[in-house]
Amino acid sequence: MSIKKITKQAFANFIDNLIKTATVYGVQPKGERFDFAPLASAKDLRLDYDVTLLPPKRFFQPTTETLLTFDGEGRYKSNFDNENFILLGVHPYDMVAINQMDKIFSKDYYDEHYMKRRNNATIIACDVLTPSENVFAASMGMATVSEGFDILLTDIGDGYVAEAGTEKGNALLAKAETTDANEKDLEKRQKLQQDNQKNLNKHKLKCKPSDIPNLLERAYKHPVWEEKAKTCFSCGSCNTVCPTCYCFNVQDSFNWDLKSGKRQRTWDGCLLDGFTKVAGEHEFRSNRADRFRHRFYRKGKYVPEKLNGQISCVGCGRCVGACLPDIANPVKVFNRLVDDLGLL
Amino acid sequence: MSNKPRVAVFDFACCEGCQLQIVNLEEEILDLIGAVDVVEWREAMSEQSSNYDVAIIEGSITRPEDEERLWLIRSRAKVLIALGACATIGGINKLKNNFDLRDVKKWVYGKDAEKPHLNTELTRSVAQVVKVDYLIHGCPIDRKEFTYIMRCILTGKKPEIPEWPVCVECKLKDNRCLWETGQTCLGPIIRAGCGARCPSSGFRCFGCRGYVNNPNINAAKDVIERYGLDVEVLKRKMNLFGSGNTQVTANG
Numbered sequence: 001m002s003i004k005k006i007t008k009q010a011f012a013n014f015i016d017n018l019i020k021t022a023t024v025y026g027v028q029p030k031g032e033r034f035d036f037a038p039l040a041s042a043k044d045l046r047l048d049y050d051v052t053l054l055p056p057k058r059f060f061q062p063t064t065e066t067l068l069t070f071d072g073e074g075r076y077k078s079n080f081d082n083e084n085f086i087l088l089g090v091h092p093y094d095m096v097a098i099n100q101m102d103k104i105f106s107k108d109y110y111d112e113h114y115m116k117r118r119n120n121a122t123i124i125a126c127d128v129l130t131p132s133e134n135v136f137a138a139s140m141g142m143a144t145v146s147e148g149f150d151i152l153l154t155d156i157g158d159g160y161v162a163e164a165g166t167e168k169g170n171a172l173l174a175k176a177e178t179t180d181a182n183e184k185d186l187e188k189r190q191k192l193q194q195d196n197q198k199n200l201n202k203h204k205l206k207c208k209p210s211d212i213p214n215l216l217e218r219a220y221k222h223p224v225w226e227e228k229a230k231t232c233f234s235c236g237s238c239n240t241v242c243p244t245c246y247c248f249n250v251q252d253s254f255n256w257d258l259k260s261g262k263r264q265r266t267w268d269g270c271l272l273d274g275f276t277k278v279a280g281e282h283e284f285r286s287n288r289a290d291r292f293r294h295r296f297y298r299k300g301k302y303v304p305e306k307l308n309g310q311i312s313c314v315g316c317g318r319c320v321g322a323c324l325p326d327i328a329n330p331v332k333v334f335n336r337l338v339d340d341l342g343l344l
Numbered sequence: 345m346s347n348k349p350r351v352a353v354f355d356f357a358c359c360e361g362c363q364l365q366i367v368n369l370e371e372e373i374l375d376l377i378g379a380v381d382v383v384e385w386r387e388a389m390s391e392q393s394s395n396y397d398v399a400i401i402e403g404s405i406t407r408p409e410d411e412e413r414l415w416l417i418r419s420r421a422k423v424l425i426a427l428g429a430c431a432t433i434g435g436i437n438k439l440k441n442n443f444d445l446r447d448v449k450k451w452v453y454g455k456d457a458e459k460p461h462l463n464t465e466l467t468r469s470v471a472q473v474v475k476v477d478y479l480i481h482g483c484p485i486d487r488k489e490f491t492y493i494m495r496c497i498l499t500g501k502k503p504e505i506p507e508w509p510v511c512v513e514c515k516l517k518d519n520r521c522l523w524e525t526g527q528t529c530l531g532p533i534i535r536a537g538c539g540a541r542c543p544s545s546g547f548r549c550f551g552c553r554g555y556v557n558n559p560n561i562n563a564a565k566d567v568i569e570r571y572g573l574d575v576e577v578l579k580r581k582m583n584l585f586g587s588g589n590t591q592v593t594a595n596g
Contacts, residue, residue, distance in 0.1 A: 256375035
């Protein structure tokens, strides 16, 4: 795959040309924060953003999607999104999360609805220029990324180093006016990436990410869950803003003929009251603290077991900022466990 | 006679704005009145009936004669639906429960306060008086939710009413948290289902859908302190829709 250098002006031309023929969702300001939104012009793009409000997972797993429609007489029609689109400005930690979700949605059961969108997508990632207030991706080893993207951009001041990660990225990059990246450009890129691997660390984890599963193995009855959950609203904000929370609910609803209808899938969250409610109103995690604990076990133990040990907290820090009572910070919880239980 | 369910709409103490939301269904109202026989609905038609399957009750219960009328409706209906905040949680009518009723009457009616036809008692929600099968929350109700619940009732399916707070829908709307802007938003303790309409327009949640089943009020107080705000402000804001009760559930 090629590694090119593209000037800022050539990049703006490249994006403005892309917009003419493709749907591009790029990072743009939303009030005082940032957000992925349909891009109308390269000048609206803000690749110097710190973090987006929601992670880009909603482009692959929409907050609500119709899986199928049924006619009430035994016939149904699956519903798929077939639109090609470009996601522009994905940060490395979010790219890692997408890589993880790709495995989750294709490994045991191939989820066609997710995978169709994923295969329709072209992802242009970019290295972080402005660390967000709560980012700790460096602690998780996810401050930079080496795979999953079609193109990775790194701002080196007078332009971008653009690395194609796939054939799709290569072909796309060929449409831009570029030169081969020289040694100096690559040095600048390496410097920025090395700095990020150190500096994207507003909350410092006291152990290696790979220590977390064992730590949790010994922490199921630790008082921290009960203590922190005392002020938990069960609002699920830590779930909704998390790039690796993918739980969903599926519901049927009828049209006015009271026969035909649709089956929809919506985001769900393990912190929410009723999340574990099943038929007969039986609920096996009705306790706030049990639900609070569960999220940490998902990120640090259960999901890693599906991902060859990779911890499924990428250190984006969104949950830290989204949690009003300030109890969601994974680093604080894991550090507390390290202090109390030690490392083996 | 058709075998469509016979539906009657009744109002008690309220502004009738929730009924107006039904009138305002636009093209969907044709679907609704095609699927049911509406036999009484004072806001939309002249006919009356004492024979109905489904009673939709709007408003809160504030007078002894209201209670009698509600019992009569309950005895006639197979299914009873509480429509809107006044019916589901007592609504803003419950504000008066914070004061001495004699003072309340004086403030509202002045020199006529003691006249017998202006008699009033503590406000109760419909569910505090009779068994309610379905609750349709909100001030006013959400039209989409109303038609969804009606279709669920007509098909015998249990409607999914969110048990979680407004924050869920607010986050899904990609909104910045209003607490970050200094607003004491009630979103974290109030039942979702409105699509976070107010916070999405920049206004804090006023709490019109009532508390979630298990609101963490103590956490709310902690957060107030953390943000350097006044807990009395929070209490006052909770009073608007939350006077005198923390939660209600439907029996159906």
